[in-house]
Amino acid sequence: MRIVINGDDKTFAQGTLSISELLEIENVSQPDQVSVQVNGEFLRSSLYGTIRLKEGDAVDFLYFMGGGR
Amino acid sequence: MRDFSEEELERYSRHILLADVGVEGQDKICAARVLVVGAGGLGSPVAYYLAAAGVGTIGIVDGDVVDLSNLQRQILHGTAEVGVPKVESARRKMAALNPGVQIETWQTMLCAENILDIVAPYDFVIDGTDNFAAKFLINDACVLAKKPYSHGGILRFDGQTMTVKPGESACYACVFHEPPPAGAVPACSSAGVLGAVAGMLGTIQAAEALKFITGAGTPLFDTLLSFNAKTMDFRKTKLKRNPRCRVCGGEGIARLRDYQPPVCDLKG
Numbered sequence: 234m235r236i237v238i239n240g241d242d243k244t245f246a247q248g249t250l251s252i253s254e255l256l257e258i259e260n261v262s263q264p265d266q267v268s269v270q271v272n273g274e275f276l277r278s279s280l281y282g283t284i285r286l287k288e289g290d291a292v293d294f295l296y297f298m299g300g301g302r
Numbered sequence: 303m304r305d306f307s308e309e310e311l312e313r314y315s316r317h318i319l320l321a322d323v324g325v326e327g328q329d330k331i332c333a334a335r336v337l338v339v340g341a342g343g344l345g346s347p348v349a350y351y352l353a354a355a356g357v358g359t360i361g362i363v364d365g366d367v368v369d370l371s372n373l374q375r376q377i378l379h380g381t382a383e384v385g386v387p388k389v390e391s392a393r394r395k396m397a398a399l400n401p402g403v404q405i406e407t408w409q410t411m412l413c414a415e416n417i418l419d420i421v422a423p424y425d426f427v428i429d430g431t432d433n434f435a436a437k438f439l440i441n442d443a444c445v446l447a448k449k450p451y452s453h454g455g456i457l458r459f460d461g462q463t464m465t466v467k468p469g470e471s472a473c474y475a476c477v478f479h480e481p482p483p484a485g486a487v488p489a490c491s492s493a494g495v496l497g498a499v500a501g502m503l504g505t506i507q508a509a510e511a512l513k514f515i516t517g518a519g520t521p522l523f524d525t526l527l528s529f530n531a532k533t534m535d536f537r538k539t540k541l542k543r544n545p546r547c548r549v550c551g552g553e554g555i556a557r558l559r560d561y562q563p564p565v566c567d568l569k570g
Contacts, residue, residue: 240537265486268478275477275544293539295526297482298455298462300490301500302342302376302432 237291252281255292267294303329310402314356322518328356332402334515337361337424339412339440341388343490343500344454344507345430346378351508352403353396357515359404360396361424364388365411375497412436414558417443426511427451430504432490434481435561441466441474442558445550450514452507452522457488459496461503462528464541465510468550471523472541475549481561499531 234245238259245258252271256264269276270293276284286292306314306325310332317323317331334357338349341364352360366388368379376388383391389407396405408420412431417439421427427449429440437453444451445468453474454463466473506527513519524543529536545551 239539263486265482270477270539270541273540273542275479277479295477295528295539296457296460296462297434297478297487298457298460299434299437299487300432300456300495301344301430301437301454302340302372302490 234286234288236286237289239293250286252276252284252286252292255286256281256294259294261294265297267296269294304332310356313400313402317355320518323516327516327518330515330517331512332356332358334426335359335361335424336426336428336511336515337363337421338428338430339363339436340430340432341376341378341392342366342372342430342432343375343456343495343497344504345428346376346392347501347504348428348430348508348511349392349396350378350399351505352511353400353405355508355512356400357403357511359406359424361406361408361420362389362392363408363410363412363420364392365409375495375500377501412439412443414439414560417558418447421447421449424449426514428507428511429453430507434487437474438481438561439558442549442555444468445473445475446555446558452510454503454507456495456499456503457490458493459499459531460528461499461506461531462526463503463506463510463522464526465514465522467521467523470543472543473547473550476544476547476551477526477541479548484562496531502529502531 272291314328317328318325336357338345341362368383368386368391370384378395379391387409389409393405421443448468450467452465510521514521524541526539549555
């Protein structure tokens with residue numbers, strides 16, 4: 234299955250993936266560290282386990298960055 | 303329009319030469335009022351470039367004093383200023399660079415009670431804070447007060463920024479919803495940050511403020527710019543307003559509240 238992650242095409246052996254599974258494969262150790270956008274819509278983290286990604290979906294992981302001083 | 307002196311025309315000549323700025327743009331810059339929250343890693347380059355640019359009035363908010371560990375990145379402060387309030391140190395540096403700008407200082411931390419009064423007289427706000435409680439509070443206050451502002455965040459070798467026009471473009475809460483649970487995201491004070499990354503992101507925020515003031519170019523509305531200084535990959539992620547955003551969407555918020563105490567300590 235092909236998914237566009239942060240703008241890059243990636244192919245996965247799995248035929249179906251949830252956001253939680255994708256986060257794990259992509260080494261996002263803590264889901265709380267990112268905000269996830271799928272095809273331009275932000276998802277609540279409570280849905281990460283249930284939403285199934287489709288071929289060609291565009292997923293953005295946007296990391297929280299709290300520093301500044 | 304303002305009657306520029308010979309000295310001002312010389313000082314701002316490289317702005318005036320820019321077709322997108324010109325004398326009219328410099329006049330807008332000299333009339334502008336910008337608030338910089340935090341006189342640290344991000345606030346230092348932002349405030350310094352805004353002072354150099356001749357922004358008429360620059361407000362600085364920071365409750366801290368200069369610490370030796372700040373000097374690796376907080377370029378407004380010097381070794382001689384360790385122990386001095388950051389807003390005072392910032393005022394001295396900025397006034398030495400450009401005596402023509404007005405500098406207003408608040409030696410305090412922003413909270414739900416004081417932020418609206420502090421933000422009110424400014425045209426544009428810069429978030430240069432180091433914790434999520436402050437970042438979300440600034441977002442909420444700017445949405446309520448309809449103040450355009452620049453979000454900035456850095457960590458290790460990474461930086462991110464977006465420019466928000468409340469009611470028109472995506473706000474910080476449209477993207478990040480609410481502060482992450484305490485401890486989920488490391489802070490610079492524990493994870494570190496490359497000093498120059500603060501400079502890279504801060505100068506982008508300063509450029510965004512100057513673009514907004516002059517109308518030059520396209521600000522980072524509905525766009526999160528992120529970069530990694532190890533690979534020097536820069537990426538823009540397109541965003542859109544969330545109609546159900548708990549801050550700027552639907553009913554939105556009617557009043558401010560303080561978020562949970564910051565995950566990282568306030569001394570950054």
